[in-house]
Amino acid sequence: MNITIESTKDLLRSRKLKATPTRLEILSALQKRNSAVTFSEIQNICNDTDRVTLYRTIQSFVDKGLIHKAYQSEDEVHYALCSHNCSSEAHFHNHLHFKCTRCKKVTCEYLEEEVKIILPKFQIEKVDITISGICKNCN
Amino acid sequence: MNITIESTKDLLRSRKLKATPTRLEILSALQKRNSAVTFSEIQNICNDTDRVTLYRTIQSFVDKGLIHKAYQSEDEVHYALCSHNCSSEAHFHNHLHFKCTRCKKVTCEYLEEEVKIILPKFQIEKVDITISGICKNCN
């Protein structure tokens, strides 16, 4: 499926978000790349948009299940596009976030074999896995 | 092995840190509990110590391998005592951080069966696993 401006507008509208220039800019930038973005990268993309608007835009995207937070130990929060089956309620699946120490990109990766975590007598609700190392492209 | 004030002082000195009252207070508080602490909890423990000193104390503890950051998605950074084999270089082992949604405590947990994460063509250097749910005590 090709990504057009119209399809991006429709995506926003389907989540009850107005298709404003700033939102289209951020969302299509995210669609074009395969890695997560930080707030400062979003600021660079939208040079003359007020930072308050950007904070609110990110928040609305998270609320509506368009993006999710992909945390990384030492630095900024990274935001990644949600996949299609991502809803507002369930952001985290059996995927993980990989931070490459060489190219610094944060990507969502999916495991062929599901991770088995056994904690007797605990109830597990959410699992976040963050890995750092050298990514496929840099290796 | 019993934990005495003297043994805590020695621990500090063995890492080339002066055994000051504030440091002893924080470190022995950490030794007494089985869960990680946040900065604001440290502030409560050391009421009349300047927050700048607390920031610097935490930093020195992290630098010297006494504590490590145990991140949690939504809230503050939590700090946990390092185990004995923890050095300044290698903070993260095959353990994970568990945040209980009921009692709010963050604890380090160890897996009997090691987690197997297979990412073909990637080089894995560090793995951080954070889990939320209901802990053993609350369950």
Next chain:
DNA sequence: CACTTAAATGCAACGAAGTTGCATTTAAGT
């Protein structure tokens, strides 16, 4: 196409979190 309205934006101000420089104090070795 003009009109309406709720949503989105920009601006100013604020608050919280963490940092830096510098003067003073203190732990610990001599």
Next chain:
DNA sequence: ACTTAAATGCAACTTCGTTGCATTTAAGTG
């Protein structure tokens, strides 16, 4: 007791994120 490098406290500052409010705009309606 003396010395000195390390640790602390204070003041000031930066950065990050938030809130209130006035203005603008997307998108539905006649």
